[in-house]
Amino acid sequence: MLRRHLALALLTAMSAAARAVEYPVTDREEVVDTYQGPGGKEIEVTDPYRWLEADVRESDRVAAWVAQQQAVTEAYLADLPERQSFVDELTKLWNYERRSAPSRFGKPGASPERYAYSKNDGLQNQSVLYLGDSPQSEGRVLIDPNQWSEDGTIALAGTSTSYDGKLLAYQRSEAGSDWRVIRVLDVETGNDLDDELRWVKFGGVQWTPDGKGFYYSRYPEPEEGAAYQASALNRKLCYHQLGDPQEKDVVVYEDPEHPDWSAGLWLSEDGAWLVVAVSKGTDNQNRLYVRKADGGANDGGADWIPLVEDFENEFNPIASEGDRLYLLTDQDAPQRRVVTFDLARAGEVEFRDTLVEVVPESAATLESASLVGGVVFVQYLEDVAAVVRRYSPRGAPLGEVELPGVGSVYGFGGWQDATETFYTYTSYDAPPTTYRYDIASGESTLLFQPDVGVDFSKFTVRREFYESKDGTRVPIFLTHRKDLELNGNNPTLLYAYGGFTISITPGYSASRMAWVEHGGVLAVANLRGGGEYGEPWHEAGKLRNKQNVFDDFIAAAEWLVAEKITSPEHLAIQGGSNGGLLVGAVMTQRPDLFGACLPAVGVMDMLRFHTFTAGQFWRDEYGSSDDPAMIEYLLGYSPFHNVKPGVAYPPTLVTTADTDDRVVPMHSFKFAAALQHAQQTSEAGDNPLLIRIESRAGHGAGTPTKKLIEQAADLWAFLWEHVGP
Structure with missing residues (x-):
């Protein structure tokens, strides 16, 4: 009897983090898609969570599921013993003044001579734009986005100054969305002009030298309720003359025959030439067209001269x-x-x-x-x-x-x-x-x-190289405290991206410094698919070479274990966006190798990604299920489709946001639901498989400081619970 009472007392004392999680019930429906494979082969694929693809703002059913999942996750995270410690550390580390490099405000010779820079005092939700009379002067506040919303979720997303420095075109983004609104500020008065341009994304502003207007890109206004999910099609390059309503803007370039292609415009500094680069996706290869600039409002008539009409370079x-x-x-x-x-x-x-x-x-x-x-x-x-x-x-x-x-x-x-x-x-x-x-x-x-308040002499940073599965030499950076004994049991966070020619280069992070100060090792691997070694490095990790990226990441984990830096039970992995796909793929391929997983805003459904927002641009990186030659390859690693009952997946905290219109949250919703179902229907242990869904946030850009600190504290506390010493 005494033994029983002691057992009950111990059970009562256990935190929620140590007990099995009771997940909300996620409905499964009979949805089957038929895809065309090689040689006309028909491939049937079930998709029981198709209903979770609906926009949370438009579907009460999805909104209720999100609320239920978030309630379970918040309760679990709130009970983690290290969470408050990380909140305190992160708040201290984030609380330092930071500034951007200054930039000349207007062309040299513009009077008066002025410079712009952004500054954050420390814990401000959004950085403030300042204007001074020298590169080092404090100057005056030009735009303070913290005044735009109480919760700090409206961000300054881009600026462009007229040649004479008298006008500033700036972009606003709300709740982390890729959609932008362009306004124009009179620098002397501090007042906005009447101009307001909407349905803008993926582009900046280029003023004409006379300051009477500027070039920008836009998309058609989406149908009601489809703004955060509709595919980005029919991009137009336009000229806006100040004072005109947007509907009068001149369309400089469009290609109705190829609505899924994208075009960007470049104006020569003297305003004499316009150049348009046309791409089919996110690859750098492009067509090129040029013509004389006819002077803003007249630019709709001249013919474009083709320089390059293929996509070879x-x-x-x-x-x-x-x-x-x-x-x-x-x-x-x-x-x-x-x-x-x-x-x-x-x-x-x-x-x-x-x-x-x-x-x-x-x-x-x-x-x-x-x-x-x-x-x-x-x-x-x-x-x-x-x-x-x-x-x-x-x-x-x-x-x-x-x-x-x-x-x-x-x-x-x-x-x-x-x-x-x-x-x-x-x-x-x-x-x-x-x-x-x-x-x-x-x-x-x-x-x-x-002054970040960190004594960097107490830390070591070194670059190493390891061999991947096929013998490829891959760089990896390690950061940790000098007094840390590398005994094979150190809590280690392995991060990577591996795609879209994006190079992951060394940079300071207050969030990651909290992990390192706490006693963790930070490892950042530079996988194939990125741009670290040029286009050949990228080509080796895209399309049918994508498995190389996963192999590189797995090899990094195995190297960390072999070097006695950590062990599988103390090794966590993290990645966002394409890196979220990376984490989802390797945790389904090698669940035995990791102690915890943090897939963030990941591309998890490789059969349907191209049907939402910017996803159609990624087909040159991934291929698509519309291509019979790619369907089986995509199915082979798609995280959502490779979750299997009976597999003990590592503790996992999926993260996404309800306004992410880059990688729509349905990817994370479906992946989390599949993980939970696989565990509930099999003898696969009771590791927590949770999803954290941020509200009024997007793919990452413009997230307020308060939310960044809260999210980082949740992530690090979750990891410390499962891979800590």
């Missing part, structure tokens, strides 16, 4: 000098190079045959280039570390920009007649620090270095 306009157009390209250069083309000869000569090389391809990966103050700045990656080299406009080498260490650098933008430019340097152990670069002398001057 990337041709990205970066600058112009008169009729000389500078382009970044991978033609005959997988690692990219910089070339020029004489626009005055457009339509008269063969474009590819008359390109003049300025910066040749090198062994390093060319990330970006700019022409500022008569110098071509070229940013490279060498084993995932930034290198910046300078060249004359005709290609003479001018030396490197000396950087503080092995890290990332952003900036080197500006006007062609500028005498200065600005950049920001950061690494895992270096918070973003801004510098002014004098173009004539080649000297960098420190402008702002934040």
